[in-house]
Amino acid sequence: xxxxxxxxxxxxxxxxxxxxxxxxxxxxxxxxxxxxxxxxxxxxxxxxxxxxxxxxxxxxxxxxxxxxxxxxxxxxxxxxxxxxxxxxxxxxxxxxxxxxxxxxxxxxxxxxxxxxxxxxxxxxxxxxxxxxxxxxxxxxxxxxxxxxxxxxxxxxxxxxxxxxxxxxxxxxxxxxxxxxxxxxxxxxxxxxxxxxxxxxxxxxxxxxxxxxxxxxxxxxxxxxxxxxxxxxxxxxxxxxxxxxxxxxxxxxxxxxxxxxxxxxxxxxxxxxxxxxxxxxxxxxxxxxxxxxxxx
Numbered sequence: 001x002x003x004x005x006x007x008x009x010x011x012x013x014x015x016x017x018x019x020x021x022x023x024x025x026x027x028x029x030x031x032x033x034x035x036x037x038x039x040x041x042x043x044x045x046x047x048x049x050x051x052x053x054x055x056x057x058x059x060x061x062x063x064x065x066x067x068x069x070x071x072x073x074x075x076x077x078x079x080x081x082x083x084x085x086x087x088x089x090x091x092x093x094x095x096x097x098x099x100x101x102x103x104x105x106x107x108x109x110x111x112x113x114x115x116x117x118x119x120x121x122x123x124x125x126x127x128x129x130x131x132x133x134x135x136x137x138x139x140x141x142x143x144x145x146x147x148x149x150x151x152x153x154x155x156x157x158x159x160x161x162x163x164x165x166x167x168x169x170x171x172x173x174x175x176x177x178x179x180x181x182x183x184x185x186x187x188x189x190x191x192x193x194x195x196x197x198x199x200x201x202x203x204x205x206x207x208x209x210x211x212x213x214x215x216x217x218x219x220x221x222x223x224x225x226x227x228x229x230x231x232x233x234x235x236x237x238x239x240x241x242x243x244x245x246x247x248x249x250x251x252x253x254x255x256x257x258x259x260x261x262x263x264x265x266x267x268x269x270x271x272x273x274x275x276x277x278x279x280x281x282x283x284x285x286x287x288x289x290x291x292x293x294x295x
Contacts, residue, residue, distance in 0.1 A: 009202050011233045011261065013079045015260075016206070025206040025231055026078035028262040029071050031101070032231065034208035037063040045179035047153070052113040054158045057215035057223065064210050065108045066227045067099035068258075073267060103180070104172035105258075105269075107227050107240055109212035112164035119157060127159045128246050141157055161244050162215060162223045166257040167273045168240060180270055182220040198237055205229035220245040235261045244277075 012029035024033045040048065044097040048062050049055065071077040077099070096117065107176070117127055170179035185193035212225040228239045238258040245251050254275040 009233050011203060011205070014205060015080055017079055022207055023206070027205070027231060029073055029077055030074040030236070030260075031069040031071065031077055032206065032229065032236065033065075033069075034210055034227075034229065035063065035067075036067045036208070036210050037061065043248060048110055048113075052110060052116075054113065054118065056113070057162055057213040059211075059214040060109060061211050061213060062109050063104060064212055065287040066208070066210055066229060067107075068105040068236075068238075070103040071099055072102050075099060091147075101172055104170065105179070106171050107168045107169055107210075107212070107238075109225065112212060112242075113162065113170055113224060115164045115166035116162055117159040128244075128249060133210065161217065161221075161246065161252075162225070163244060163252065163254065164225065164242060165254065167176050167271060168258070180271075184270070190264060190268060191270060193237075193257055193272055196208045197235065198259075200233040202234065203230060205228050217246065221249075234263055235259060246280070248280050250277050250279055 012028055014025060016025045021037050022033060024031060026032075038061075040056075040060050044062050045056055045060060048060070098267050134259065168179070173180075184216050194235075207230045208228070210227040213223075214225075216224045217223055223242075223244050225242045226240075229243075230237055236259070238256075240256040242254040242259070243250075244253075252275065255273070257272040257273075259270045
């Protein structure tokens, strides 16, 4: 039992296993595995670049991942095996064959980059353009110098900010529409992520933070994709976050939150995906206001 400022929280049976590159917890029919390795090498980058069809971010962690595997409510995954009382009884231990997951959900950098926009930008696709100075525009010479020139021009034939409209993906089974998720019922409280529960000081049985990629956008800002997972006695929670800053242009977030309660019936996985962006000048106004009040 673990205690906090709330009532005592019962810690269910679970198993942990860790290596230099992976961390795994098995609990309540789930196996959750995080993998964290150094940035990909040249051969791995070339192979992935050929697969996804765009230049990769400066720091690309192609071997990193978070994998969720669900073995069902009647599975013994996460329950430590019963040990014999004596050496003579060791042969009596019932070793069961490895079961296969009923559902597997993954977060991987390669899959995220496959969801980055390719080709020339179109209205509403979210691509970001970089502004060039009027002096540069006026310096243009040649036959097209008198042609109208937009104030914003594209610098790459794909979304160079690496914004991925990717909430993770289901790999088992691999034939589900929308990864097996259905629209949530706003009137059903079990279809919402319980923020108050996540704010409780419950024990953390498992935590991992996994980088997938990062790019400084040729000194024009910063683009980062990361995963965080924490497992408490009663639930698991994942924050999969893309954060973008393009200097003097905008800020953008694309978040996917995944929640599952180990005690709710029926068992549900809640996935909440949303994004926002704001012009850079709005944040500058906020900073100036804070400076005024700080003094």
